[in-house]
Amino acid sequence: MNKPLRIALTKGRLEKDTVGLLEKLGYDCTAVREKGRKLILPVPDGNLEVVLAKANDVITYVEHGVCDMGVVGKDTIMEMQGTFFELVDLGFGRCRFALAAKKGSPFYGGYKVKTVATKYPTITRNYFESKGMDVDIVKIEGSVELAPLLELADGIVDIVETGTTLKENGLEVIEDIVPVSARLIVNTVSMKLRQAEIENLVALIEKNI
Numbered sequence: 001m002n003k004p005l006r007i008a009l010t011k012g013r014l015e016k017d018t019v020g021l022l023e024k025l026g027y028d029c030t031a032v033r034e035k036g037r038k039l040i041l042p043v044p045d046g047n048l049e050v051v052l053a054k055a056n057d058v059i060t061y062v063e064h065g066v067c068d069m070g071v072v073g074k075d076t077i078m079e080m081q082g083t084f085f086e087l088v089d090l091g092f093g094r095c096r097f098a099l100a101a102k103k104g105s106p107f108y109g110g111y112k113v114k115t116v117a118t119k120y121p122t123i124t125r126n127y128f129e130s131k132g133m134d135v136d137i138v139k140i141e142g143s144v145e146l147a148p149l150l151e152l153a154d155g156i157v158d159i160v161e162t163g164t165t166l167k168e169n170g171l172e173v174i175e176d177i178v179p180v181s182a183r184l185i186v187n188t189v190s191m192k193l194r195q196a197e198i199e200n201l202v203a204l205i206e207k208n209i
């Protein structure tokens with residue numbers, strides 16, 4: 001048998017959904033479910049090896065070819081870009097990018113250049129460039145909703161899933177930007193060298209989502 005195909009999963013919720021999907025395909029994911037602090041886990045009956053990583057690192061490992069495939073959100077793909085194939089929309093991890101601001105605040109009012117806080121400066125820059133609008137972008141590492149509350153920013157560009165975080169902090173969506181969901185990505189060389197195995201797995205996944 002070939003060496004296992006290595007698949008990098010984004011730790012957390014996407015990891016759980018992906019393990020659920022692999023089990024639906026009939027693979028025994030006991031080692032992943034009982035992983036403790038281990039980061040590389042076998043899924044022997046699928047001839048897979050699961051690597052658990054942060055979203056940005058999933059892309060780095062797949063781009064460098066040390067992982068053949070990865071599961072990562074479209075948000076991270078749009079922000080990091082990079083060279084790999086994006087093969088399947090897995091349908092889970094659904095949310096959206098939105099521009100939000102304090103409830104009732106006229107984000108588009110006035111002549112002053114607006115300040116926008118975000119964990120995703122590339123997506124934010126592209127979005128406002130496409131509108132021909134000049135904004136100052138401030139990079140924040142987490143809980144971006146704080147920035148308008150602390151009056152560091154006029155608005156935020158962030159992921160909205162249920163909308164609860166915005167609501168509980170007195171913010172509201174001004175505009176939806178783009179929908180987001182988990183994607184299966186594949187290293188370009190792996191796609192050539194292990195085409196049959198990858199295509200079989202993709203076909204199985206497509207049948208089960």
Ligand code: PRP
Binds near residue numbers: 143144159161162163
């Ligand atoms: C994400 C996002 C929002 C929140 C949206 O944050 O940045 O803060 O989830 O979810 P909701 O619409 O269901 O309330 P995450 O939980 O990843 O934490 P972080 O902001 O600290 O990175």
